[in-house]
Amino acid sequence: MNASQDQRIIYFDNAATTFPKPQSVIAATINCMESYCGNAGRGSHLLAMRSAEEVYNAREAVASLFGGEPDNVIFTLNTTYALNMAIKGVMGRTGHILISNMEHNSMLRPIARLANDKKIYYDIFTAYSNRKRLTVKDILSDITSRLRHDTRAIACIHSSNICSHSLPIREIGQFCRRHGLIFIVDAAQSAGHLPIDMEKDCIDILCMPAHKGLYSPQGLGIMLLRRGLRLDTLVEGGNGVRSLDISMGDSAPERYEGGTLCLPAIVGLSKGIEFVRQIGIDRICAHEKHLWQLALERLDSIRRVKVYDAEDAGGVMLFNIDGISPDKVGELLSSKGFCLRTGFHCSALAHRSLGTEKTGGVRIGFGIFNTENDVESLCTAVKDIVNI
Numbered sequence: 001m002n003a004s005q006d007q008r009i010i011y012f013d014n015a016a017t018t019f020p021k022p023q024s025v026i027a028a029t030i031n032c033m034e035s036y037c038g039n040a041g042r043g044s045h046l047l048a049m050r051s052a053e054e055v056y057n058a059r060e061a062v063a064s065l066f067g068g069e070p071d072n073v074i075f076t077l078n079t080t081y082a083l084n085m086a087i088k089g090v091m092g093r094t095g096h097i098l099i100s101n102m103e104h105n106s107m108l109r110p111i112a113r114l115a116n117d118k119k120i121y122y123d124i125f126t127a128y129s130n131r132k133r134l135t136v137k138d139i140l141s142d143i144t145s146r147l148r149h150d151t152r153a154i155a156c157i158h159s160s161n162i163c164s165h166s167l168p169i170r171e172i173g174q175f176c177r178r179h180g181l182i183f184i185v186d187a188a189q190s191a192g193h194l195p196i197d198m199e200k201d202c203i204d205i206l207c208m209p210a211h212k213g214l215y216s217p218q219g220l221g222i223m224l225l226r227r228g229l230r231l232d233t234l235v236e237g238g239n240g241v242r243s244l245d246i247s248m249g250d251s252a253p254e255r256y257e258g259g260t261l262c263l264p265a266i267v268g269l270s271k272g273i274e275f276v277r278q279i280g281i282d283r284i285c286a287h288e289k290h291l292w293q294l295a296l297e298r299l300d301s302i303r304r305v306k307v308y309d310a311e312d313a314g315g316v317m318l319f320n321i322d323g324i325s326p327d328k329v330g331e332l333l334s335s336k337g338f339c340l341r342t343g344f345h346c347s348a349l350a351h352r353s354l355g356t357e358k359t360g361g362v363r364i365g366f367g368i369f370n371t372e373n374d375v376e377s378l379c380t381a382v383k384d385i386v387n388i
Contacts, residue, residue, distance in 0.1 A: 010374050011339045015161055015189060015316050015365030017211045017218055019339075022275045025215050025268045032267040040261055041240030041254075051263050058266045059253070061273040066206060066224055067197040074223040074256045075266060079188045080106040082207035082223035085256060086184045087111055087155060089231025090205070091120045095152035098143060100127035100167060101353045102160050105346040107186055111155070121148075127156065127167050128353045133311065136168045140175055147179070155184035159194065162350050162363060164292065164314025166194065173202030182229075188212065191222075192276050193285055193315050204229055210265060213284075215272030220265035225252060235259070279368065288315040288366045291375050295364060298379035304386050308354045308361065318354065318361040321386055326362045329385060333362075336381050340364055 011019050032054070038047030040055045059070035076082040087110045091097055099107055101124050114120045123146045127139055143154065154176055159166040169185055176183040184205045187196060192213025198206060206224040210216035225231070233248050237258030241249060248255045276284065292313045299305045304322040321329055330342035344351055344360040351357045364378070 007337045009337050009339060010377060012364045012366065012370065012378065013339045013341050014212070014367035015363060016341055018213065018215050018367050020369060021215055021217065022272065024271045024275060028271040029217055029264045029268040032264045037263055040263060054263065054267050054270070055261060058270045061270050062222055062224065065273055065277070067199045068224045069227055072225040072227060072252050074225065074253045075261050076221040076223055077219065078221040079186065079207050079209045082221045083107055083186060084110045085223055085231065085234045086205040086207055088114065088234055090153050090182050090184070092232045094120060096121045096123070096148045096150045097152060098123050098125050098146055098154045100125055100156040102128050102157055102165065102167070102350045104157065104161055104186065104188065104350070105348065107155055107157070108349055124349070128165050130353065130355050136171050139168065140171065143175065151181060153182035153184060157186045157188070158190035158196065159314065160350055161189050161316065162318050162345050162347050162361065163309035163354065164312040164316050165309050166190065166312070166314070169203070170201045177202045189316065192281065193288065195281055198224060198226065210269045210272065213276070214269055215275055216269035217265045219262045220269060223256070231256070284368050287368060289313040291366045291370055291372065292317055294372060294375050295379060298375065299382065302379070302383050302386055305382060308356060315366045317364040318356070320356070320359060320361050321382070324385065326360050329362050332385050333381055338378055338381060
């Protein structure tokens with residue numbers, strides 16, 4: 001970036017990855033690499049055993065926060081990898097799947113690939129409209145109209161990555177239970193920001209990142225399975241158990257975890273979840289909504305600035321300045337020390353739904369470490385750009 005080294009950096013890209021990380025996460029990650037970073041599940045020596053203990057502690061932390069079971073916590077490379085495992089594990093052979101019109105490419109592309117290979121069929125239900133406010137009844141009615149005899153699953157985001165619109169996952173999950181469908185949820189933008197309970201929300205597969213709302217280092221994702229659910233495997237290899245067998249076995253989590261786990265990030269995840277619990281998800285959510293509302297009030301008062309989905313307060317906001325491309329706005333803000341993301345954010349479906357498919361937009365990703373002063377500074381910078 002063009003900012004000088006002594007210029008203050010104000011980070012608003014938390015929808016991509018949270019920054020900074022809590023000091024407890026940083027300290028635990030460094031301690032792992034300095035003191036005991038063995039290969040969990042690959043030996044009986046002291047460092048391997050300590051590493052295995054830390055991995056299980058992290059599984060317990062994840063399961064406790066999201067209402068699952070430790071043995072069904074699967075560690076992956078990231079959310080994208082987890083979604084590929086979930087989608088292809090459920091839909092790899094045949095059938096029909098429904099997704100929403102707000103999906104990230106991490107959901108859309110694996111499904112489109114299977115459809116292009118003529119293995120499955122998919123349809124898109126309307127979860128957001130820029131013309132009218134949809135009710136839960138509207139969404140479920142549209143889902144019902146698209147069901148087929150061979151529909152096997154519904155897969156959708158919990159919260160959008162380009163605005164703060166959230167889907168009614170509990171009601172959709174209950175619908176899936178009533179109709180015998182698998183329910184896959186992409187919690188990339190909601191894990192650690194909004195309450196999620198596997199049992200109460202009737203979720204069969206929950207996919208999420210460790211490095212966003214759970215504050216872990218990058219390089220780690222999570223797939224949490226409902227008890228008794230068995231998927232086809234996406235990756236085969238060493239998993240530390242029954243090495244003489246030709247298959248990955250049937251038991252989670254080892255069935256789905258081929259290769260070495262990212263121990264430092266897993267250790268950081270435990271501390272990240274501890275950090276979230278100490279503050280409280282409700283307080284985190286309230287803080288982000290407060291900053292969102294403050295930003296909306298300030299940006300709405302600036303001529304030529306348009307905020308999209310101005311009804312849904314939360315951790316993400318999308319805006320544009322009439323007459324200036326989002327990329328140019330991002331470049332100018334970056335020169336002033338602001339870190340945001342511009343463009344299409346890997347979400348063609350969602351941009352089409354918001355009406356920004358031709359331009360993209362400038363995204364603000366609020367986080368727990370952002371302050372009112374950060375928001376005021378950003379909005380002043382936007383006003384200065386408009387007045388250039």
